[in-house]
Amino acid sequence: MKQLSEYFGCMVFGDSAMRSRLPAETYRSLRETIDEGKRLDLTVANIVANAMKDWAVEKGATHYTHWFQPLTGISAEKHDSFISPVGDGKIIMEFSGKELVRGESDASSFPSGGLRATFEARGYTAWDPTSYAFIKGKTLCIPTAFCSYGGEALDRKTPLLRSMEAINRQAMRILKLFGHDDVKCVNTSVGAEQEYFLVDREMYNKRKDLIYTGRTLFGSNPPKGQQLEDHYFGTIKPRVAAFMTELDEELWKLGILAKTEHNEAAPAQHELAPIYSTTNIAADHNQLTMEIMQQLAAKHGLVCLLHEKPFKGVNGSGKHNNWSMSTNTGVNLLSPGETPYENAQFLLILCAVIQAVDDYQDLLRLSVATAGNDHRLGANEAPPAVVSVFLGDELTAILDAIEKDEPYNALEKTQMKLGVHVLPRFPKDTTDRNRTSPFAFTGNKFEFRMLGSSNGISCANIMLNTTVAESLRQYADKLEAAEDFNTALHELIRSVIREHKRIIFNGNGYDDAWIEEATEKRGLLNLPTTPDCLPYLIKQKNIELFERHRIYSATEAKARYEILLDNYCKILNIEARTMLEMAKRQILPAVSAYTADVARAVTEKKAAMPQIDCTYEQERISELSELTAKMHSSVKELEEAMQRVKSIVDVAQLSCAYRDEVILCMNSLRTAADKAETITAEKYWPYPSYGDLLFGVR
Ligand code: ADP
Ligand code: MG
Numbered sequence: 181m182k183q184l185s186e187y188f189g190c191m192v193f194g195d196s197a198m199r200s201r202l203p204a205e206t207y208r209s210l211r212e213t214i215d216e217g218k219r220l221d222l223t224v225a226n227i228v229a230n231a232m233k234d235w236a237v238e239k240g241a242t243h244y245t246h247w248f249q250p251l252t253g254i255s256a257e258k259h260d261s262f263i264s265p266v267g268d269g270k271i272i273m274e275f276s277g278k279e280l281v282r283g284e285s286d287a288s289s290f291p292s293g294g295l296r297a298t299f300e301a302r303g304y305t306a307w308d309p310t311s312y313a314f315i316k317g318k319t320l321c322i323p324t325a326f327c328s329y330g331g332e333a334l335d336r337k338t339p340l341l342r343s344m345e346a347i348n349r350q351a352m353r354i355l356k357l358f359g360h361d362d363v364k365c366v367n368t369s370v371g372a373e374q375e376y377f378l379v380d381r382e383m384y385n386k387r388k389d390l391i392y393t394g395r396t397l398f399g400s401n402p403p404k405g406q407q408l409e410d411h412y413f414g415t416i417k418p419r420v421a422a423f424m425t426e427l428d429e430e431l432w433k434l435g436i437l438a439k440t441e442h443n444e445a446a447p448a449q450h451e452l453a454p455i456y457s458t459t460n461i462a463a464d465h466n467q468l469t470m471e472i473m474q475q476l477a478a479k480h481g482l483v484c485l486l487h488e489k490p491f492k493g494v495n496g497s498g499k500h501n502n503w504s505m506s507t508n509t510g511v512n513l514l515s516p517g518e519t520p521y522e523n524a525q526f527l528l529i530l531c532a533v534i535q536a537v538d539d540y541q542d543l544l545r546l547s548v549a550t551a552g553n554d555h556r557l558g559a560n561e562a563p564p565a566v567v568s569v570f571l572g573d574e575l576t577a578i579l580d581a582i583e584k585d586e587p588y589n590a591l592e593k594t595q596m597k598l599g600v601h602v603l604p605r606f607p608k609d610t611t612d613r614n615r616t617s618p619f620a621f622t623g624n625k626f627e628f629r630m631l632g633s634s635n636g637i638s639c640a641n642i643m644l645n646t647t648v649a650e651s652l653r654q655y656a657d658k659l660e661a662a663e664d665f666n667t668a669l670h671e672l673i674r675s676v677i678r679e680h681k682r683i684i685f686n687g688n689g690y691d692d693a694w695i696e697e698a699t700e701k702r703g704l705l706n707l708p709t710t711p712d713c714l715p716y717l718i719k720q721k722n723i724e725l726f727e728r729h730r731i732y733s734a735t736e737a738k739a740r741y742e743i744l745l746d747n748y749c750k751i752l753n754i755e756a757r758t759m760l761e762m763a764k765r766q767i768l769p770a771v772s773a774y775t776a777d778v779a780r781a782v783t784e785k786k787a788a789m790p791q792i793d794c795t796y797e798q799e800r801i802s803e804l805s806e807l808t809a810k811m812h813s814s815v816k817e818l819e820e821a822m823q824r825v826k827s828i829v830d831v832a833q834l835s836c837a838y839r840d841e842v843i844l845c846m847n848s849l850r851t852a853a854d855k856a857e858t859i860t861a862e863k864y865w866p867y868p869s870y871g872d873l874l875f876g877v878r
Contacts, residue, residue, distance in 0.1 A: 189435035191239065193232050193313040193320075201231040213309050216364075217345075220309065225277030232313055233262055233275035236320035244275060246283040246305035247321040249336040249636055251291045251740065252747045255467050256326075258283075259319055280322060281307045291743040292334050303328050308337060311464045314434050316471075323464050332736050336638035337463070339731050343645035344368060344459055346729035350652035351505060351513070357659050358525050363507040368645055371456030371625075372466045372637050375497035376473060377448050377485040378420055380876045383868040384483040388766075392758045393751070394487035394634075395552070397846070398767070400854040401493040402871035405447070412445045417878055420450065423480045427452070430472050436465045446495040447874040456502060456625075459645070463638045466499075470634070482877065488632040489555035491870060492850075496556040497633035501640050504625035505529065505648075515624040524669060527582070528655060531676040533626060534569055536647035537619055538683035541567040541705045543722060544619070544628070546713035547643040549744075551751040553632035554709050560690045563618035563630050565708045566698045568685040570617035576686060583677040616689035646731050653728075710748045711835040717741045745831045752838040756822055759846055763815050763853060766866040768808065771856050774864040775804045800859065807856040814849035821845045 189196075199207055206227045212218040220228075236244070245257040264274040283305040292303075303326055311323035326335035333339055344367065351366035384390050389397040416424065424441045431438040437455035444451050452473075454465060470486055477484035489496035505513040513529045516522075537544060544567050548557075556562040571579070580586075614620045618630045631640050655672060662668030682702040687694060698704040707713045716722060718734075718741045726732040732740065782797045821841045828834040857865060868876070 184432060187429075188432045191315045191433040192435040193235055194435055195312075197235055198228075198231075201235055202228065210309065220281070222277050222281075225281050227277070229275045229277045229280035232280065232320065233273060236313075236315055237262065237273050239315055240318060241315050241320045242318050244279070244320040244322060246307075246324040248305055248324045248326040249463075249467060249638060250326065251334065251336065251743050254470050254634075254636065257319070257321065283324065291747070292328065292739065303334055308341065308460070310341075310458075311461055312435065314468075316434075316468075332733065332739070336636055336642070337460070339642045339736075340460060340463060340638045340645075342731050343642045343649070343729070346649040346731065347505070347645040347652070350649045350656060353656035353660070354525075354528065354652055355507070357656070357665065360507070363509055363511075365508050366505055366513070367508065368459045368641070369456045369504050369506060370459045370462035370637060370641060371454060371502040372462055372631075373451060373453040373500040373502070374466065374469060374473075375444055375449060375451045375499065375633050377446070377490050377497065378423065378450060378477060378482045378877055379448060379485060379873045381478065381481045381483050383872055383876055386867045387873075388762055388867075389755075389758050390483070390485070390490075393755050394485060395490045396492070396870070396873075397755060397759045398762060398850055398853050398857070399492065399870045399873075400857045402869065402874065404871075404875075405494055406445055409445065411443050411447045411449070414443045416441075416443060419480060419482070419877055423476060423482060424450070424452075426480075427473060427476055430476060431469060434465075434468060434472075436469060438469070444495070444497075446491070448877060449495065449497065456504075459503075459637075459641050463636060463641065466637050486634040488550070488552035488634060491874065494870075494874065495561045496559075498553075498556060498562050498629065499631040499633050499635065499637065501628040501631050501637055501644075502622070502625050503628060503641070503644055512624050514621075514626070524673075527579075527673055528669065529652075530575075530621075531673055531680075532648050532651035532655060534683060535651040535676050535680045536644070537567060537569050538680040539650070540643065540647040540722070540725070541683070542707070542713070542716035542719070543643040543647060543725075544640070545630070545705065545707050546716055547639040548630045548632060548635060549707075549710040549713040550632055550635060551710060551748050551755075552634060553630075556632065557630060558695075558708055563616060564689050564695060564706075566689075566695055566704050566706045567618050567630070567683075568689065568698065568704065569626075569683050570614045570620035570686055571684055572614070572621060573686060575621065576684060579677050579681070579684075583674055583681070585674075614686070617685070618689065642731060646725065646729050649729055650725055709839050711745070711832070711839050714741055714745050714748075714835070715832060717744075742831055745835045749831065749834050749838055752842055753822075756818060756842050756846055759849060760815060760818060760822075763811060763849060767853050767856065768811055768815075770864045770866045771804055771808055771811075771860055774860050775801055775808065777864075778804070803859060804856065807852050810852040811849060811856065814845060814852055818842070818845035818849055 198210060202210065206224050209218070209224050210220065210228055213220045233244075241262075243259040243261045245259045247255060247257045250256045262273040262275050263271040266272050305324035305326050308323045308325055313320060313322045315321070323337070325333070325338040325341065327338060328334055347368060348366050352363070355363050355366065379390075387396065389395065428438045428441065431454075437457065438452055439455050440451075440453045442451055443449065452469065454462075454469070456462065457465065473484040474486070486497065488498065507513065513526070516526045545565065558565040618628070620627045620629065628640055628644065631637065658672055659665060659668055682704065685694065685698070695706060699706045707716075718737055723734050723737055726737055727734065778797050778800050782794045782801070785792050785794055785797075825834060825837040825842060828837055857869070
């Protein structure tokens with residue numbers, strides 16, 4: 181077995197592979213493209229492509245693909261082989277700069293929200309040199325952006341890159357004001373902690389709901405769930421341990437800094453955390469991590485469930501997006517500094533985030549809105565649907581003192597003046613209490629905790645980067661025009677605290693009283709479901725924001741809005757139809773067969789002994805018959821609801837109808853079926869139970 185340091189990143193065409201395989205001149209100009217966004221000319225691209233191909237072929241690759249993030253689903257790829265015929269039935273392996281830089285794909289089946297007329301179904305993919313190419317299986321994967329022929333973004337990478345540029349532009353203005361002329365650029369970094377479930381593959385294959393929808397649509401809770409909390413950080417079972425070991429190795433080969441693996445709160449639930457990296461890379465890596473998890477699970481006879489809520493009554497899975505801003509000189513702008521002056525800068529950046537979250541609660545909330553995540557947010561297992569910021573008591577007290585021009589602590593007599601006081605180091609928050617906060621400051625970064633486990637992290641970071649860029653833009657406008665920088669800075673920070681402190685909440689986010697306070701007293705937004713959220717994407721103030729920072733054009737935003745709503749409706753449609761199929765073809769026949777057997781038992785017992793007591797059987801028959809009737813009527817109601825919504829043309833209305841009518845019928849069908857499961861003899865039940873799934877992997 182090779183040492184980790186020998187194989188780490190061996191499947192990545194990263195900096196060391198580039199340096200050793202490219203002529204010095206080519207390497208230099210590619211580095212300029214990567215680091216400074218300079219245009220890459222075709223001669224350079226040709227040399228890079230050829231070196232990349234040779235490297236990949238040596239490692240066994242035969243194909244290449246432009247790997248991208250479509251608007252729905254994890255990732256997409258279309259494989260082309262390197263082979264090129266040279267006559268005499270011979271081939272050579274070829275890969276040109278043109279093929280590296282730009283790919284065409286018949287993209288008519290990817291969601292485009294009307295951005296591409298069907299007659300112009302082509303889209304093109306464009307190499308993103310800032311994210312390294314890598315080998316997966318026998319394929320060289322080239323991270324790319326995906327656009328329509330008109331240049332509109334059809335993916336999640338393009339706007340993410342645009343948002344990184346936006347925050348860089350505005351943060352640079354601020355840093356200039358603080359005299360940092362040495363800084364060339366500001367980057368955002370992300371570490372995305374990923375939760376997932378592992379279940380046995382054979383059991384999975386027996387459940388149509390898992391196969392079609394990724395979550396269980398039926399299932400009663402077993403006597404043991406997560407009450408004992410014995411799974412959280414518990415010993416890892418051998419099969420799972422084998423999976424995790426191989427997962428780490430595969431990720432390391434791809435240069436992904438997988439760092440910690442542990443069991444999570446729910447049985448069969450686990451978590452992987454990587455070391456943070458630049459947002460764009462973190463997004464690609466998270467996507468790749470999800471893909472590799474699913475592939476490797478299959479190899480171990482397991483299935484990796486990335487759905488936000490695979491099991492009712494058991495914690496669902498999320499993703500924590502740890503976010504920070506840093507300069508190319510290695511300074512974390514969310515880290516309180518050593519001098520009063522650095523602290524003033526830190527406080528301004530902190531204010532920018534606080535204001536961004538307050539001004540754009542809607543965008544942050546909708547960036548994590550999916551049908552799957554609707555089951556988690558606000559269900560007392562994940563942050564509520566109301567967005568707020570946790571700062572911790574100490575930092576909150578400091579902001580309070582600044583706002584009121586008061587001493588920061590009782591012992592200190594002097595007033596809290598910016599540029600005079602050194603802030604205390606904030607202890608890294610390790611307490612449990614803030615696990616309920618959607619957006620928590622954790623010492624030198626913010627942790628956005630509302631993301632669902634299957635969401636890519638791009639959308640959340642597009643919103644984070646863009647909204648913080650907007651706060652910074654406003655600050656830079658003010659400060660650049662100020663006569664006295666220090667006075668203006670002090671006033672600015674005070675006014676931001678005054679205007680936006682309503683978004684700061686350090687208490688228990690799971691508490692119902694908080695939701696009441698947040699909405700009634702503080703006027704914060706509460707958007708519990710995806711159809712509530714998505715219309716905000718095309719609100720005028722948000723379109724203006726996107727256009728100002730060149731993230732989305734109005735057309736692109738509108739297209740995304742439609743795609744996401746449409747996706748929500750499709751998911752619910754599939755779920756409802758899967759439920760109908762399971763109820764009609766599996767559950768009802770099973771319950772009916774069992775009831776008939778119990779009835780036969782009564783007849784046979786009575787035949788043997790006419791006066792015999794058959795209370796148990798009779799009560800069971802009556803209970804089961806009642807539940808059967810209930811399921812039957814629920815099936816009909818669900819079918820009628822599906823029929824009704826079919827006629828709705830407007831996608832926003834349709835999404836509301838799914839939420840208000842279809843989900844209701846699905847719930848009542850489930851309630852009856854789950855009840856029936858608890859009183860039907862085990863051998864009649866047509867698929868593995870929750871108990872089997874949650875405790876079946878040893
Ligand atoms: P905790 O255990 O308190 O959540 P960790 O240090 O384990 O904190 O970090 C959790 C995640 O946050 C990891 O993915 C880590 O790489 C990431 N992280 C740490 N520091 C930063 C930072 N400055 N910017 C972005 N992500 C970070
Ligand atoms: Mg965390």
